[in-house]
Amino acid sequence: MPFNGEKQCVGEDQPSDSDSSRFSESMASLSDSECSRQSFTSDSSSKSSSPASTSPPRVVTFDEVMAAARNLSNMTLAHEIAVNENFQLKQDALPENSLASRVKHIVHQAFWDVLQSELNAEPPEYEHAIKLFEEIREILLSFLTPGGNRLRNQICEVLDTDLIRQQAEHSAVDIQGLANYVISIMGKLCAPVRDDDIRELKATNDIVEVLRQIFHVLDLMKMDMVNFTIRSLRPHLQRQLVDYERTKFQEILEETPSALDQTTGWIKESVNELLSLSETALTPGAENSSKPSLSPTLVLNNSYLKLLQWDYQKKELPETLMTDGARLQELTEKLNQLKIIACLSLITNNMVGALTEGLPELANRLKRISAVLLEGMNKETFNLKEVLNSIGVQTCVEVNKALVERGLSILNAEVQANLIGQFSSIEEEDNPIWSLIDKRIQLYMKSLLCLPSPQKCMPPVPGGLAIIQQELEVLGSQYANIVNLNKQVYGPFYANILRKLLFGEEAMGKADASSAN
Numbered sequence: 001m002p003f004n005g006e007k008q009c010v011g012e013d014q015p016s017d018s019d020s021s022r023f024s025e026s027m028a029s030l031s032d033s034e035c036s037r038q039s040f041t042s043d044s045s046s047k048s049s050s051p052a053s054t055s056p057p058r059v060v061t062f063d064e065v066m067a068a069a070r071n072l073s074n075m076t077l078a079h080e081i082a083v084n085e086n087f088q089l090k091q092d093a094l095p096e097n098s099l100a101s102r103v104k105h106i107v108h109q110a111f112w113d114v115l116q117s118e119l120n121a122e123p124p125e126y127e128h129a130i131k132l133f134e135e136i137r138e139i140l141l142s143f144l145t146p147g148g149n150r151l152r153n154q155i156c157e158v159l160d161t162d163l164i165r166q167q168a169e170h171s172a173v174d175i176q177g178l179a180n181y182v183i184s185i186m187g188k189l190c191a192p193v194r195d196d197d198i199r200e201l202k203a204t205n206d207i208v209e210v211l212r213q214i215f216h217v218l219d220l221m222k223m224d225m226v227n228f229t230i231r232s233l234r235p236h237l238q239r240q241l242v243d244y245e246r247t248k249f250q251e252i253l254e255e256t257p258s259a260l261d262q263t264t265g266w267i268k269e270s271v272n273e274l275l276s277l278s279e280t281a282l283t284p285g286a287e288n289s290s291k292p293s294l295s296p297t298l299v300l301n302n303s304y305l306k307l308l309q310w311d312y313q314k315k316e317l318p319e320t321l322m323t324d325g326a327r328l329q330e331l332t333e334k335l336n337q338l339k340i341i342a343c344l345s346l347i348t349n350n351m352v353g354a355l356t357e358g359l360p361e362l363a364n365r366l367k368r369i370s371a372v373l374l375e376g377m378n379k380e381t382f383n384l385k386e387v388l389n390s391i392g393v394q395t396c397v398e399v400n401k402a403l404v405e406r407g408l409s410i411l412n413a414e415v416q417a418n419l420i421g422q423f424s425s426i427e428e429e430d431n432p433i434w435s436l437i438d439k440r441i442q443l444y445m446k447s448l449l450c451l452p453s454p455q456k457c458m459p460p461v462p463g464g465l466a467i468i469q470q471e472l473e474v475l476g477s478q479y480a481n482i483v484n485l486n487k488q489v490y491g492p493f494y495a496n497i498l499r500k501l502l503f504g505e506e507a508m509g510k511a512d513a514s515s516a517n
Contacts, residue, residue, distance in 0.1 A: 079245060079323040081230055082237040083485070088227040091219065116208045119175070126168040129175055132211055134161045136182055139218050143189045143225060155185060179210050186217060191224045245489045249320070253493075263318040264497050270303040271501050296498040301449045304483050305442060308332055320490040324482050331475055331482075333378045335441065338468045338475070340377070340426060341370050342437045344391060345467040347422045351415065352399055355408065362402045367467055369394050384427045392420030440465055444472065448480045 080087050094101040115132075118125035137159040144152050158181055167173040180202075187198045197217045204210050237244070253259045274294050307321070312329040321328065348356075348366065356362055373387050373394075396419060400410040411419075426434055440462040447459040458476065461469045487494070 076323050079241065081234055082241045083324075083327075088230065089223060091223055112208055112212055115211070119207065123171060126164075126173055126175070129211070130161055130164050130168065132215075133159055133164065133178055133182075136214065136218070137161075139222070140182070140185055140189070143221065151185075151188075175207055176210075179207060179214065182214060183210075186214070186221065190217070190221050191228070194220060194224070242485075242488050245323075246492070249490070249493070259319050260493060260497065261319075262316055263320050263493070264501075266306070266318040267299065267303050267494070267497050268501055270299050270306060274299060274302060294502060296495075296502060299498060299502070300487070300494055301446065304449060304486075305446060308335060308442070308445060308479070320493065321486060324486065327478070327482060331479055334471075335475055337371070337374050337377060338471055339434070339437050339441060340374060340388075341367055342441075342465055342468050343426050343431075343433045344370055344388075344395070344423060346433060346437065346464050347419070347426075348395060348399075351419050351422070352411065355411075356399060356402060359402055362398065363467060366395055366398055369398070385424055388423045388426055389420060392423035395419065395423070437464060441472070445476060445479060448476050449483060451480070 094104060115128050118128055137155060140155050140159075141152060159178065164173055164178070183198060183201045186201075187195075190198060194217060197213075197220065201210060201213055201217065204213060249259075271294065278294070307328055308331075310317070310328070310332060312325070312332070317325050317328075345363065345367065348363075370391050373391050376382055377384060377387070396411060396416045403410055422433075425431055444459065444462055444465070451459065458473050461472060465472060
């Protein structure tokens with residue numbers, strides 16, 4: 001399954017070939033050499049996604065906004081379950097020593113203290129305890145499958161609250177016996193991970209504490225059941241994900257016509273960037289009166305590459321990538337760390353590579369040191385210059401140590417100062433080493449996007465990136481999987497936007513002419 005932490009080949013665990021073919025069909029008319037521009041006058045499957053419209057804006061009602069929000073929530077949840085193998089629900093934990101946490105503890109403790117006093121009274125008062133067993137019965141029944149009639153009948157018979165009340169009236173109720181029965185049923189129904197909790201329950205003698213812990217373990221069992229259901233649904237969601245997400249997003253688009261504004265701006269920015277590069281590349285005196293022709297696939301891939309340099313804290317993501325925002329942000333942060341490690345390695349090799357040649361373990365040790373010190377580098381409080389200086393000092397120490405072990409002289413003060421200074425300068429704008437490594441990583445990621453879907457092998461890593469090859473291939477595989485799935489889901493919407501941006505005037509003119517005839 002894509003998007004986990006393991007290295008994968010591009011194209012693995014993607015939706016079926018039929019899903020890929022749907023995207024290919026959506027984009028086929030946008031290729032450079034296989035189609036005529038007349039194809040862009042045809043209606044698309046998602047008319048609401050047009051980036052430009054002459055009709056006045058429609059007033060969106062509150063109910064429509066809420067319906068769109070529900071669709072987005074459902075789509076996001078389904079996407080997360082399908083693509084994230086580690087997705088699971090967890091119990092909300094209030095911050096320790098917070099007001100809410102203290103109030104909750106006081107209220108709960110008061111309830112159990114009252115129950116303790118009622119059971120210790122003469123004669124004992126069982127009404128609250130009976131209500132607890134009634135609630136326990138309903139929870140146990142909710143764990144049963146539709147075919148578990150025998151156990152269902154047994155639970156209802158033993159935890160019959162009417163019968164328990166009659167026994168309580170005659171002082172014949174066995175609260176401890178009922179608790180033991182509940183624990184035995186929980187042991188049959190719980191996941192193996194809860195076996196230790198069940199053993200602790202059996203070893204507890206205080207009845208109030210037993211009831212308290214029964215509810216705690218039942219809460220854990222509820223969460224286990226929910227996560228088991230999620231795991232069971234995942235294969236079905238994975239098979240239906242493309243159609244489901246596309247349908248849900250179309251519903252959102254119908255309720256909220258502006259739901260593609262950010263996406264249109266994202267693609268338009270890439271179009272303008274590529275047009276600017278094309279115009280700059282024109283030779284002097286060449287015919288440049290006509291607008292440069294851009295490949296829609298090139299535009300879309302360039303748009304995806306821009307996500308690797310996105311400012312996720314300040315800039316809003318395109319609507320079609322909201323469901324993968326957290327994954328893309330994490331991937332970008334890891335990639336930035338790898339860029340710095342590659343820069344440090346390149347500087348070290350250039351300055352002392354001749355002295356440390358034949359010591360692969362030294363390079364790996366320096367890489368590990370850099371990775372540890374660069375942890376959290378995307379936080380606002382992180383002082384990158386200071387950390388780079390520290391890495392430089394530590395690098396000098398490790399290199400000197402390796403040289404001494406080989407019977408060589410250590411680096412002189414000037415070389416060490418130069419090495420540390422070059423490390424610290426990486427953070428400076430337009431640093432040549434950083435620019436070089438960044439271009440090579442961009443080239444590698446671009447080559448991933450250009451691979452055909454059936455291909456299952458990684459492209460060669462550009463020079464200077466060998467030190468981070470393994471990590472780069474893992475991130476590249478995750479990135480390609482995110483992009484390929486996104487293309488399959490939102491291909492028709494992208495095709496509409498690209499038609500308007502690249503061939504809008506001509507396409508609309510031909511459409512008007514054909515309608516007039």
